Amino acid sequence: MNIEDLPIRDDLRGRTPYGAPQLDVAVRLNTNENSYPLPDDVVEAIGKAVQAELRDLNRYPDRDAIALRTALADYLGHGLSVAEVWAANGSNEVQQQLLQAFGGPGRTALGFGPSYSMHPLLALGTGTGWIGALRDPDFGLDPGKAVAALDEHDPDLVFLCSPNNPTGTALDPEVITAVLERARGVVVVDEAYTEFARAGTPSALTLVPEHPRLIVTRTMSKAFGFAGGRLGYLAAHAAVVDAVQLVRLPYHLSSLTQAAARAAVAQRDALLATVEAIKVQRDRIVSTLRERGFRVADSDANFVLFEVGGDQRVAWQKLLDRGVLIRDVGLPGWLRVTAGTPAETDAFLEALR
Numbered sequence: 144m145n146i147e148d149l150p151i152r153d154d155l156r157g158r159t160p161y162g163a164p165q166l167d168v169a170v171r172l173n174t175n176e177n178s179y180p181l182p183d184d185v186v187e188a189i190g191k192a193v194q195a196e197l198r199d200l201n202r203y204p205d206r207d208a209i210a211l212r213t214a215l216a217d218y219l220g221h222g223l224s225v226a227e228v229w230a231a232n233g234s235n236e237v238q239q240q241l242l243q244a245f246g247g248p249g250r251t252a253l254g255f256g257p258s259y260s261m262h263p264l265l266a267l268g269t270g271t272g273w274i275g276a277l278r279d280p281d282f283g284l285d286p287g288k289a290v291a292a293l294d295e296h297d298p299d300l301v302f303l304c305s306p307n308n309p310t311g312t313a314l315d316p317e318v319i320t321a322v323l324e325r326a327r328g329v330v331v332v333d334e335a336y337t338e339f340a341r342a343g344t345p346s347a348l349t350l351v352p353e354h355p356r357l358i359v360t361r362t363m364s365k366a367f368g369f370a371g372g373r374l375g376y377l378a379a380h381a382a383v384v385d386a387v388q389l390v391r392l393p394y395h396l397s398s399l400t401q402a403a404a405r406a407a408v409a410q411r412d413a414l415l416a417t418v419e420a421i422k423v424q425r426d427r428i429v430s431t432l433r434e435r436g437f438r439v440a441d442s443d444a445n446f447v448l449f450e451v452g453g454d455q456r457v458a459w460q461k462l463l464d465r466g467v468l469i470r471d472v473g474l475p476g477w478l479r480v481t482a483g484t485p486a487e488t489d490a491f492l493e494a495l496r
Contacts, residue, residue, distance in 0.1 A: 205398075217408075286320075339425070355380040372400065
């Protein structure tokens with residue numbers, strides 16, 4: 144028997160799970176992870192925090208993760224309180240909960256592609272109709288075009304990414320403001336890569352106090368180097384947090400996850416110390432590829448999207464044959480590479496040559 148023999152939903156038939164190849168190669172630059180391992184003192188702090196929870200694993204964790212949300216609110220600043228922050232197992236679960244609360248059968252969500260490929264999959268899983276609008280040819284987004292898409296489709300949720308994955312493009316704040324002024328439903332701004340943004344790039348967090356239907360989602364997977372810890376969070380009006388709690392699973396964050404994440408947030412200065420080094424490698428990749436004649440998208444993230452010309456699958460395979468794994472995001476003629484350590488950048492640029 145195979146999956147097609149099972150009585151699964153019709154809209155899931157023929158689908159494939161989300162995921163990037165997990166291959167044992169020398170240089171892995173395909174999933175936008177932070178290439179730097181955690182410092183020893185941070186490992187020790189997280190270990191102690193987790194150890195302290197082990198004796199009480201017979202008890203359920205704090206269902207509302209108050210201590211963790213308090214720490215995240217302190218990290219975010221902008222006057223946010225614990226009541227305005229929510230956390231879950233990665234920003235994917237946060238966004239799934241938002242679709243469960245504000246989407247569902249008979250409702251729609253709109254996004255502007257090319258963008259994060261999980262958004263339409265999360266919509267599918269929650270029975271929410273997905274509407275795929277398009278970005279501009281340079282991967283930017285014009286406020287007028289964004290508003291026109293809202294007027295045409297009248298969605299219940301709007302997804303905006305800044306910086307955008309897979310292009311790395313940061314949104315003009317006017318786009319977010321224009322969408323907020325026109326949107327009937329909630330507006331989700333995915334800021335998974337915001338710590339890597341170039342100086343002067345504003346966060347949508349500044350708009351939260353005056354826009355009760357704005358939701359900003361973040362993750363600890365990228366800049367914090369906490370991908371294995373699986374911790375995402377959002378900032379929004381307290382009423383949004385109340386709504387999300389209607390659909391969250393009970394005790395969805397384990398005691399161990401909460402303890403490890405709290406310790407990581409407390410060690411944020413040490414963990415975020417690699418951000419500037421990663422940005423240097425990102426800018427080095429951009430400038431080197433442009434010098435070699437490649438078309439490269441501007442990036443405010445920890446990755447670079449570049450045009451290879453022709454079949455990108457061929458170029459991807461040739462790089463893999465040379466021990467360098469990057470990402471084919473399904474955008475014809477384009478590939479995405481994560482900015483890692485200097486040695487990893489050396490390996491990628493040499494393999495590409």
